[in-house]
Amino acid sequence: MSSPEGRPHEESSSRGGSSPHAERGPRARRAAYPLIAVGAVGALALTALPAWTAVAAPSATAVISEVYGGGGNSGATLTRDFVELANAGSEVFDLSAYSVQYLPGAASASSQWQVTALSGSLAAGGHYLVGEGTGSGGTTALPTPDATGSVAMSATTGTIALVSGTTALTCKTAADCTADSRVLDVVGYGTAVVREGGGPATGASNTASVARADSLADTDDNATDLTAGTPTPVNSAGQSPDSGGGEGGGGGGTTDPGTVRVHDIQGTTRLSPYAGKAVTRVPGIVTGVRTSGSKGYWIQDPQADTDARTSEGVFVYTGSTTPTVAVGDSVLVTGRVTEYHPSSTSQSVTEITGPTATVVSSGNALPEPVKLDGTTVPDAYTPDADGGSIEAPALEPGAYALDFYESLEGMRTTFTDARVVGATDAYDELWVTVKPDEHPTKRGGTLYTAYDEPNSGRVKVASLDTTGPVANVGDELSGTTTGPLDYSTYGGYILQATQLGTLVSEGLKQEVTRRQKGDELAVATYNVENLDALDPQEKFDRLAAGVAVNLNSPDIVALEEIQDDNGATNDGTLTSEATLTTFTTAIRAAGGPRYSWRYIAPENNQDGGEPGGNIRQVFLFNPKRVSFTDRAGGDATTATSVVKTRKGAHLTYSPGRINPTSDAWDSSRKPLVGEFVFHGEPVFVIANHFTSKGGDQPLHGRYQQPARSSETQRAAQAAEVNTFVKSLLAADKDAKAVVLGDLNDFEFSRTVTTLTSGGVLRPLITTLPPAERYTYVYDGNSQTLDHTLTTPAVTHFDYDVVHINAEFADQASDHDPQIVRIDVSRCRGH
Structure with missing residues (x-):
């Protein structure tokens, strides 16, 4: 998914590409590659076929x-x-x-x-x-x-x-x-x-x-x-x-290189001057072989030119055909140069497709790799093309990190003793930083602090020859990691390691927050990632432990991504009773209270997410600690509103929805509003799950600065919630409200500034030390997507993001939950 800093799962999104190459990355277990002395290497290239007219005319091809x-x-x-x-x-x-x-x-x-x-x-x-x-x-x-x-x-x-x-x-x-x-x-x-x-x-x-x-x-x-x-x-x-070139035999064929070298193919911009053209007998040393997923191999010319802008390496794409060359082979490659765009917004990979290759000799020394560290990688991330493409201008590898990485596309690169900033994923890929002092988090990650500071030291790593190590954030790849630098739609530049450093675990542990005191109301939010009754019990148990143990049994839990009882089965089912019964039973088994719940069922297939999943927000609450004020009448299309009374504000419908027919909520989750009472004090809770970042341009893409088109709808959603909170405060200036959930945006985003406009809400993430302000890790950036905000009357609180998922290879969800404990008796207006 081409999201700049957003969500790789986002309910229904897929990691598949939209190109004819389909799955191009190293998305499968690597297999050992055979060694040959000499031979021709065939490949699959998916260029358009000419419309031949049979034998009606003599062939000139x-x-x-x-x-x-x-x-x-x-x-x-x-x-x-x-x-x-x-x-x-x-x-x-x-x-x-x-x-x-x-x-x-x-x-x-x-x-x-x-x-x-x-x-x-x-x-x-x-x-x-x-x-x-x-x-x-x-x-x-x-x-x-x-x-x-x-x-x-x-x-x-x-x-x-x-x-x-x-x-x-x-x-x-x-x-x-x-x-x-x-x-x-x-x-x-x-x-x-x-x-x-x-x-x-x-x-x-x-x-x-x-x-x-x-x-x-x-x-x-x-x-x-x-x-x-x-x-x-x-x-x-x-x-x-x-x-001497019989089947299984040795040498023969021309061993004279052609006139075109790899640096000629790569050129001084992101696009090859030879794109679409045939090249013959391009010389190079094989530096890496990929035998699964997008098959092929990298060659690098050991006779480099003097222009830092022109890469000496290139990927030779063999498609479904397993390469029969080996690392160290000196080869002459004939084929067609293409620019492969993994997605419509990504940069391209310069490739030689439809190749045939002659192995001239084997066992050759490999070119020296280029070091990736704080002295070589520029601090500035990318040139600014005012939203346009950066493909045509000449590279400036000494000025911009993206230009520097592009100037090394296909070449051997190396780093030493790098800290892991993105845990190993399902494809055995992880993220490191080659700049250890770049915005470090408290637990070893790299913090995403602003749109203009995307952290240029982040590099993705995969292993070509073995299954990658299972690493958590803060671990270290000790020693030397070396391999060709590739480009992927899933994060940008990726080092395809032929030599992988040794994983040194730093023993990262899940956090456990303290239990609320008797006079503290504990309110939490947790995105449970498309939970439905058909999920395995293990998922319920792990999420339940997060609530009962790590969050220490909050009084109220706002859940995002609860689906209907048969999940993605698209048959009109709307209830979540089986899902919630299984979940609350698991929480009880993990030592938590016996939670009750409230929700508003959506209209069928109107709230986004997986078709048939009917995703929604849900309130869990501990009836022994807090009561829910039920006011009937709320449904999927009826808006709740605020009524001013002598005793303060109350809702017309509880639970209810905020203006659910507004265009702001098209194909998106509608906020769930509920009225609770704790120690005799009314508290309003608004659970949110704003629209995803799907469709935004990636940080590493060809359009700079990247457009964030999805932000428009989130800003409109934020405005709706802001208006509702203003109506609540107009009815009772001392109303205690907690607005929380997965907002799919950052603390510095227009979404959050719109939500807080007029001073009606305070974002609690900004009350934490900067090194602790994150709830999610994406492409090696620790960032805040989930939020808790409170009205001005909430003056005495203790807020905590509880890190139990985002930094770990083994996750129950991809989000970290968070909790606020409010001392209601000391808050304003009590």
């Missing part, structure tokens, strides 16, 4: 250049059949969504095309070898194929087609196959019925293939274009059987 079906037969030298493709054009040809297909020469009604899927790409002027069926005869293996099948082709007659897609053809005549728009090229040989032109190519046998001339001329007449001769298979690395 990919053609079938040679066909041999006698492999392994009597008298044959080669042990295997093959089809060779060649590229007559001047651009790389993407084969990732193509296939070669075989049909017998005398096709019957029951004959079917046999399909061999292709991957990778075909270099301009290059070759691509498809290995097919193997026989028992022959003595010489093919050079390492670029794709493999098992089709037992006839030595003397048959048809090969180059086809867009992997669905088998159904045509059985030359005319029908010519008319099929998926067919790019056809070679019929022997006596094949399906062929191009006046007749098939002749002369194929156990010892002879049919092949095009070196010019790759394609006149759409097989008999003219292809002639019989000794088989001469060549793969994409330029290897042939007599070059």
